[in-house]
Amino acid sequence: IRTSNVAARTFAEVKKEMSETICSFSDALIRLNVVSEKDLNSLCKIQISQIVSSLFSWTTGHYELRCENYDISMNKTSIPVAHLIFEGLRNLDSLALIKSWLGDFSRQIAPNPNPLDLIKFINLTSKEVFVFSRIISATTISEILSLGCLPDIEILRAICGLIAVGLIKSTVDEKKIDRSVDSVVRLLKEMRDSSKAYDFQKVAAFCYEVESIIYTLDNVTHYGCLGIQPSAKETEIHEAYEKAIKKFHPDVNEEICRYNSSLRPQLEKIFSNIILAYRVLSNPFSRKQYDNTLKSALPKLAYVKKLG
Numbered sequence: 001i002r003t004s005n006v007a008a009r010t011f012a013e014v015k016k017e018m019s020e021t022i023c024s025f026s027d028a029l030i031r032l033n034v035v036s037e038k039d040l041n042s043l044c045k046i047q048i049s050q051i052v053s054s055l056f057s058w059t060t061g062h063y064e065l066r067c068e069n070y071d072i073s074m075n076k077t078s079i080p081v082a083h084l085i086f087e088g089l090r091n092l093d094s095l096a097l098i099k100s101w102l103g104d105f106s107r108q109i110a111p112n113p114n115p116l117d118l119i120k121f122i123n124l125t126s127k128e129v130f131v132f133s134r135i136i137s138a139t140t141i142s143e144i145l146s147l148g149c150l151p152d153i154e155i156l157r158a159i160c161g162l163i164a165v166g167l168i169k170s171t172v173d174e175k176k177i178d179r180s181v182d183s184v185v186r187l188l189k190e191m192r193d194s195s196k197a198y199d200f201q202k203v204a205a206f207c208y209e210v211e212s213i214i215y216t217l218d219n220v221t222h223y224g225c226l227g228i229q230p231s232a233k234e235t236e237i238h239e240a241y242e243k244a245i246k247k248f249h250p251d252v253n254e255e256i257c258r259y260n261s262s263l264r265p266q267l268e269k270i271f272s273n274i275i276l277a278y279r280v281l282s283n284p285f286s287r288k289q290y291d292n293t294l295k296s297a298l299p300k301l302a303y304v305k306k307l308g
Helices: 008-021 025-031 037-055 081-090 095-102 126-134 141-146 152-165 184-193 200-219 222-226 234-248 254-259 263-281 284-295
Strands: 108-111 168-170
Touching (some): 008 025, 037 081, 095 152, 126 152, 141 152, 200 254, 222 234, 222 263, 234 263
Antiparallel strands (some): 108 168
16 A cells, blocks of 8 residues: 555455465465566565665564564565565664664774675675775775775764675674673573572472373364463563463473483473464464364363463
């Protein structure tokens, strides 16, 4: 609608087709002959570039990653990552944000030993090529800026992109690394070490709970896996997922797994089912399709069998 490729009335027809046939938006567009497969491919590339570019200016909020299985047999769209990186940087106007990414301007940058192996896959602008040509040997970001050949933001955009795609590399002074930024591994370790003593009664109860879940896991629906009702809202699904992950993640329970060798594989199986349940139920289309299969399922399937 925004790009005038689909009229508002046509959009309503496409939504109806999606609802009735449980198909994706792109499949509905092709089925109704709104756009051709070739045109859809081009539109998808434009939209993907716009979405990715918009992420570069994000400095607040949160994001999440989830596993999805997509059927791309009909519409195969491939956009090089390097293209997306430079496209996002070219549209970024925040000089302060780019400076924060690059960090210390006194650190040295140098060309990659084999730049020709990479540059043939990247379409650089004339300005980016010019900045790249100035880095013929080890130099600093400050020295490149001092040339005054282009506005600072143009130079820094180019350097940021060249580093990101591997055409140039930067050296890191270990003494200047911010040690306040903890890795996920360290955070998990601190979370496990925060409890100085175990309540062995609770540990035993947890192990028994895990064994009980494993015993009934194959007969539990996705709703039961997350401990929610089929009428649960999107926020309830997300909250249940986070709660289940915190409780049954194998790495969080690593210390207990050391004393019970069979616990980790059991937790990994439960964890996989939780991920699958969330993937299906968090997507409106896959959830509707799953609900339809439940209607014809055997009565023995339990809608709610809470995982703790």
